[in-house]
Amino acid sequence: MTYHIQLTTRDGQPLEFDCSPEQSLIDAALAAHISLPAQCCQGSCGACYASVTAGDYLLGEHNPAALPAGNANGILMCRTTPCSDLSIALPYDHAKILFHTVPQRLAQIVALESVAENTVRLALRLDSDADNGGAAEFEPGQFMELEIPGSTERRAYSLANTGNWDGLLEFFIRLQPQGRFSAFLRERAQPGMKLMTRGALGAFGIAEGSLRPRWFVAGGTGLAPMLAMLRRMAEYREMQAARLFFGVNRESELFALAELERLKAELPQLVVEICVWQPQGEWPGFVGTPAEALHQALAEASVQPDIYLCGPPRLIEAAEKAAAAWGIPPDQVFSERFLPG
Numbered sequence: 235m236t237y238h239i240q241l242t243t244r245d246g247q248p249l250e251f252d253c254s255p256e257q258s259l260i261d262a263a264l265a266a267h268i269s270l271p272a273q274c275c276q277g278s279c280g281a282c283y284a285s286v287t288a289g290d291y292l293l294g295e296h297n298p299a300a301l302p303a304g305n306a307n308g309i310l311m312c313r314t315t316p317c318s319d320l321s322i323a324l325p326y327d328h329a330k331i332l333f334h335t336v337p338q339r340l341a342q343i344v345a346l347e348s349v350a351e352n353t354v355r356l357a358l359r360l361d362s363d364a365d366n367g368g369a370a371e372f373e374p375g376q377f378m379e380l381e382i383p384g385s386t387e388r389r390a391y392s393l394a395n396t397g398n399w400d401g402l403l404e405f406f407i408r409l410q411p412q413g414r415f416s417a418f419l420r421e422r423a424q425p426g427m428k429l430m431t432r433g434a435l436g437a438f439g440i441a442e443g444s445l446r447p448r449w450f451v452a453g454g455t456g457l458a459p460m461l462a463m464l465r466r467m468a469e470y471r472e473m474q475a476a477r478l479f480f481g482v483n484r485e486s487e488l489f490a491l492a493e494l495e496r497l498k499a500e501l502p503q504l505v506v507e508i509c510v511w512q513p514q515g516e517w518p519g520f521v522g523t524p525a526e527a528l529h530q531a532l533a534e535a536s537v538q539p540d541i542y543l544c545g546p547p548r549l550i551e552a553a554e555k556a557a558a559a560w561g562i563p564p565d566q567v568f569s570e571r572f573l574p575g
């Protein structure tokens with residue numbers, strides 16, 4: 235027995251496939267050669283979030299932090315099996331869905347540098363291959379999976395740069411004390427070394443059709459995809475109003491400040507608010523979290539912006555609450571949660 239699954243993308247494109255009651259929606263879509271945005275496939279990371287608009291289903295074991303609060307019909311497609319035909323609204327455009335296998339390519343480390351306390355910048359150059367030549371093709375907001383050399387384990391990292399012909403990939407990575415990829419970066423990684431990449435993946439990114447102001451809220455290395463989106467705005471000379479709230483715990487965790495100054499020069503409409511939660515000295519900027527800064531700014535806003543959130547789940551939840559408190563419709567709030575996979 236199979237059920238009929240009807241998907242509708244954010245830009246209104248329909249897709250359909252069949253799914254048995256024992257199969258996850260992600261697996262059934264893959265079997266139909268539809269590669270939907272997903273990452274850990276264990277109910278942990280939230281990358282396969284969607285909303286059921288009709289039908290019955292079972293949502294299996296998952297991390298509640300991986301689902302946005304306040305959506306009773308929210309599901310993780312990797313943990314959902316159907317109990318009837320289903321209609322599902324996808325929170326991303328058709329362009330974010332792949333209809334071929336996800337590319338895997340070797341890349342060489344071209345730079346690895348410490349940029350702040352426990353934070354590194356990693357730059358890779360993709361090897362040329364028959365399909366892509368040397369180019370790095372991806373959309374701002376997407377992530378790549380990087381394999382830990384000598385293992386089959388992969389971790390997701392958001393791209394901070396924009397697609398380019400030189401095959402360059404740039405990441406900002408917070409080193410976790412007990413982390414496996416973090417240990418690789420600390421102890422073994424060096425320029426010239428090669429590692430396998432998989433992607434680009436993910437549905438996070440600018441809602442191109444919207445003319446509303448764009449507000450970006452980033453916690454720590456959650457700045458990475460925001461840099462990519464702002465860099466794309468600068469490349470395309472997009473003059474839409476934009477505001478960035480970038481927050482860290484202490485001043486020593488700040489990074490990419492010179493790049494933000496450069497972006498402000500290229501995007502004169504861009505307002506940047508640097509937030510430090512627990513400053514160690516006299517901090518001249520906002521003292522508090524970027525979610526608190528967002529709350530304050532929304533109180534004074536005359537228009538309802540689109541809001542892009544990235545970073546640890548607690549920050550995202552707080553920012554989602556602030557947006558809801560000021561009446562921002564949920565479909566104007568886009569998020570990427572940096573959860574362990």
Ligand SMILES: Cc1cc2nc3c(=O)[nH]c(=O)nc-3n(C[C@H](O)[C@H](O)[C@H](O)COP(=O)(O)OP(=O)(O)OC[C@H]3O[C@@H](n4cnc5c(N)ncnc54)[C@H](O)[C@@H]3O)c2cc1C
Binds near residue numbers: 405458
């Ligand atoms: C879509 C997506 C994009 C991501 N992009 C980025 C990025 O651009 N930059 C970045 O720094 N990270 C990013 N992450 C998180 C990243 O994938 C890894 O989870 C993180 O780097 C830890 O990997 P690790 O191998 O060092 O630690 P692991 O070996 O996976 O974990 C070791 C220990 O650390 C804990 N831990 C792991 N990650 C975190 C975390 N984020 N917060 C708190 N505790 C944690 C684990 O629970 C575990 O106890 C992203 C995650 C996702 C899902």
